[in-house]
Amino acid sequence: MIPELGHFSLILALAVALVQGTLPLLGAARGDDRLMALGRSAALTQAFLVLLAFGALTQAYVTSDFSVANVVANSHSAKPLLYKISGVWGNHEGSMLLWALILALFGAAVALFGANLPDTLRSRVLAIQALIGVGFLAFLLFTSNPFERVFPAPADGNGLNPLLQDPGLAFHPPLLYLGYVGFSVTYAFAIAALLEGRVDAAWARWVRPWALAAWCFLTLGIALGSWWAYYILGWGGFWFWDPVENASLMPWLAGTALLHSAIVVEKRDALKSWTVLLAILAFSLSLLGTFLVRSGVLTSVHAFAQDPARGLFILAFLLAVTGGGLALYAWRAPQLQGGGLFQPVSREGALILNNLLLCTLAATVLLGTLYPLFLDLLTGNKVSVGPPFFNATFVPICAPLFAALCVGPFLGWKRAELGPALLRLRVAFLVSVVAAVVALTVIDSRKTLAALAFGFGVWLVVGSLMSLADRIRTGTLRTIPRATLGMVVAHAALGIVVLGSVATSSWNVELMQVMKPGDRISFAGYDVRLDRVEELQGPNYIAERATLSVGVGGKPYTILQPERRLFTVQRRQISETAIQTNLLRDFYATLGEGDARQGWVIRLYLNPLAPWIWLGAALCALGGFISLSDRRLRIGAPSRRPLAQPAE
Amino acid sequence: MTPKRRRLWLLLGSLGVLGVAAALVLTALNDNLVFFYSPTQVEQKLAEKHLGPDRRFRLGGLVETGSVQKDGQTVRFTVTDTVKTVKVVYRGLLPDLFREGQGVIAEGSLGPDGVFVAREVLAKHDENYMPPEVAKAIKDAGQWKERK
Numbered sequence A: 001m002i003p004e005l006g007h008f009s010l011i012l013a014l015a016v017a018l019v020q021g022t023l024p025l026l027g028a029a030r031g032d033d034r035l036m037a038l039g040r041s042a043a044l045t046q047a048f049l050v051l052l053a054f055g056a057l058t059q060a061y062v063t064s065d066f067s068v069a070n071v072v073a074n075s076h077s078a079k080p081l082l083y084k085i086s087g088v089w090g091n092h093e094g095s096m097l098l099w100a101l102i103l104a105l106f107g108a109a110v111a112l113f114g115a116n117l118p119d120t121l122r123s124r125v126l127a128i129q130a131l132i133g134v135g136f137l138a139f140l141l142f143t144s145n146p147f148e149r150v151f152p153a154p155a156d157g158n159g160l161n162p163l164l165q166d167p168g169l170a171f172h173p174p175l176l177y178l179g180y181v182g183f184s185v186t187y188a189f190a191i192a193a194l195l196e197g198r199v200d201a202a203w204a205r206w207v208r209p210w211a212l213a214a215w216c217f218l219t220l221g222i223a224l225g226s227w228w229a230y231y232i233l234g235w236g237g238f239w240f241w242d243p244v245e246n247a248s249l250m251p252w253l254a255g256t257a258l259l260h261s262a263i264v265v266e267k268r269d270a271l272k273s274w275t276v277l278l279a280i281l282a283f284s285l286s287l288l289g290t291f292l293v294r295s296g297v298l299t300s301v302h303a304f305a306q307d308p309a310r311g312l313f314i315l316a317f318l319l320a321v322t323g324g325g326l327a328l329y330a331w332r333a334p335q336l337q338g339g340g341l342f343q344p345v346s347r348e349g350a351l352i353l354n355n356l357l358l359c360t361l362a363a364t365v366l367l368g369t370l371y372p373l374f375l376d377l378l379t380g381n382k383v384s385v386g387p388p389f390f391n392a393t394f395v396p397i398c399a400p401l402f403a404a405l406c407v408g409p410f411l412g413w414k415r416a417e418l419g420p421a422l423l424r425l426r427v428a429f430l431v432s433v434v435a436a437v438v439a440l441t442v443i444d445s446r447k448t449l450a451a452l453a454f455g456f457g458v459w460l461v462v463g464s465l466m467s468l469a470d471r472i473r474t475g476t477l478r479t480i481p482r483a484t485l486g487m488v489v490a491h492a493a494l495g496i497v498v499l500g501s502v503a504t505s506s507w508n509v510e511l512m513q514v515m516k517p518g519d520r521i522s523f524a525g526y527d528v529r530l531d532r533v534e535e536l537q538g539p540n541y542i543a544e545r546a547t548l549s550v551g552v553g554g555k556p557y558t559i560l561q562p563e564r565r566l567f568t569v570q571r572r573q574i575s576e577t578a579i580q581t582n583l584l585r586d587f588y589a590t591l592g593e594g595d596a597r598q599g600w601v602i603r604l605y606l607n608p609l610a611p612w613i614w615l616g617a618a619l620c621a622l623g624g625f626i627s628l629s630d631r632r633l634r635i636g637a638p639s640r641r642p643l644a645q646p647a648e
Numbered sequence B: 001m002t003p004k005r006r007r008l009w010l011l012l013g014s015l016g017v018l019g020v021a022a023a024l025v026l027t028a029l030n031d032n033l034v035f036f037y038s039p040t041q042v043e044q045k046l047a048e049k050h051l052g053p054d055r056r057f058r059l060g061g062l063v064e065t066g067s068v069q070k071d072g073q074t075v076r077f078t079v080t081d082t083v084k085t086v087k088v089v090y091r092g093l094l095p096d097l098f099r100e101g102q103g104v105i106a107e108g109s110l111g112p113d114g115v116f117v118a119r120e121v122l123a124k125h126d127e128n129y130m131p132p133e134v135a136k137a138i139k140d141a142g143q144w145k146e147r148k
Helices: A002-030 A033-062 A069-074 A081-089 A092-116 A119-143 A167-196 A201-232 A243-268 A272-294 A308-335 A347-379 A387-410 A418-424 A426-443 A448-474 A482-507 A610-628 B003-032 B039-047 B132-140
Strands: A383-385 A509-515 A520-523 A526-537 A541-552 A555-560 A563-567 A572-576 A578-581 A585-595 A599-608 B033-037 B057-063 B069-071 B074-080 B085-091 B103-110 B116-122
Touching (some): A002 A033, A002 A092, A033 A081, A033 A092, A069 A092, A081 A167, A092 A167, A092 A201, A092 A272, A119 A308, A167 A201, A167 A272, A167 A308, A201 A272, A201 A572, A201 A610, A243 A272, A272 A347, A347 A387, A347 B003, A387 A448, A426 A448, A448 A482, A482 A610, A541 A599, A555 A578, A555 A585, A572 A585, A585 A610, B033 B039, B039 B057, B039 B085, B057 B085, B085 B103
Parallel strands (some): B085 B116
Antiparallel strands (some): A383 B033, A509 A599, A520 A526, A541 A563, B069 B074, B074 B085, B103 B116
16 A cells, blocks of 8 residues: 555656646746746645655565565565665665655755745746656656565565675765755756856855755765775775766766856856856766666666666656757857956966866766777777776876865965965975875885875875965964865865875785684784684674784784675675774775685785775865855845846 | 957867877777677687787686686686686685676686686676676577576
């Protein structure tokens, strides 16, 4: 009964979305207040209905209702409650429902918090949101209905993919989707602005919080996914340039560019049409990511859907959103008049450089990700574009970006001198050169590039903090605007991420050894002993657990217990790594296959500064949230300047 | 500075950055493209002299049943597309889903003795999952059976 209720409310939500996607648009064009007012209530109703559907599916999962096909395929009664809940979005249908839910919630949020928006703009934004919603709800109902029943109901389900039964991954999809879908709001704002024919400082101020929020969630989502890969895959790496990782990185890069160019629109009334274009591209890349991941064209853990109809639907939808957006852009963007003039050396110039480099990075990733697809289509050759490609293209383009990143905030708007800005950064420059030299001489004299990259990381951290130095000297640190503080935190945090990734990937130590209980080895100055390997019983798995005692200088230091789990329902084995961290390095151990007679394969890693990668990413998102809390974005409803000429 | 000159500046700057990026991308693609071959294709490419001993590529197919031999950390197995086979040697931890009779993708290069030295054996994340490249290789060999 409850699954039918969910199915029914999903159908109703589609109907409401159709109304919300058309009538307010009409109202905005005609200046009809009643039709425009419909947008708000429809957005709230739609969110409520999708929430109801999502609740119904969650209920089916929690109570293990095996008459629902989706639950049978992805859940099991012996699964812990957390994974019953996360199982809701651990599959194709459920994850699309989660997407639709977040989309509807963002729509409702615009309806609730958009009281200071002009009526026409708000109703257009809500209508565009609803049209995107129509696409996703139709996709759910016609190709991937999560509420489909099976008869007769089986006694138990197939269980969730064990790799996904992990706290890190339970929250990875919701965070990632909050990011992806958040860019739907900026997309809707961009389309609405094109329909209205005006983009001004007020528009940028309304858009920026949404872009910022989406960006923060996307940052967290990507970081969580990378952290998960680090500790579950057991290879000691944190980023594999897997197409699916790239799919989330592209909208992140475009979104980061959008955040920065929106500042120029807000402060200087320039870069308008570029910002609108970025908003369209950021969401298009989010959809492209969804298409790549969900359609099964790529080989990946996320590719649940192997059904060509689904891939075709998403592709058609992607074309409609991107193509429609770009066509409207081509038609209307020339009307957007650029405002303030500026010199190449200025804050605006620096932000343009930032945009140029970020977009080049996104294009590089896009090319590397899609190249195998195109080559396969054109020639039938199967190729893979792996980390070497990205290391050779992505990393060099990062260098000028990082170099300029610290200088930009010291440049004034409109026109500036490079000399004084560089002079204020001399301490940061000296510190980073010293850091690079120390890295080269003390850590590893063969890895020049790693030392250089390490220097860049230090430059980012110290250079970003330098803008606080002046405030400390003049005693104005307390009055620093939240937006500025957020920027400093996020920029410095990026440096921390760079330091962590450079150190881990360049200077880690690894050792693989077959060990029997009682064996000892010495590893990077530590003395490691395999005490025992025992069997244990988990809630839905049986495991082999090794106990490694680690000593240093004859004294016991720590105990590591890596496991191999065999999930009984799926007959699948998963390694559970053991990680001991002191925030400066990770001591990382995995247990491979083996038995008492031959011994077990043990793999040990010492990953310097590895925790900084995720710490830095979390700080980066925190910087975004600090900036989001700036009161300028919340109060003081910005007023629009009167238009020079009517829009339509 | 006039708007016109500013635009020129911008254009030149963008072209410069894009040019550098394009150069990087092209060289990187040239050097780092890793082709995927099935055992049948490996034999073809060897016959056509397209495959030197140092050429890195991905080998995909099924792990032949009964072929896996473990000796400490070194594993030897045979990859088959049900028509041709290639012997593989790998030193390292195998992914959790490595099984006889299952699909596998190994990245590495052929040794002088014709044995494929794998530097990486790729983990697949689902037991029912067949890498599309592997499925295609088996289909091309005409041995594909639909399973349900």
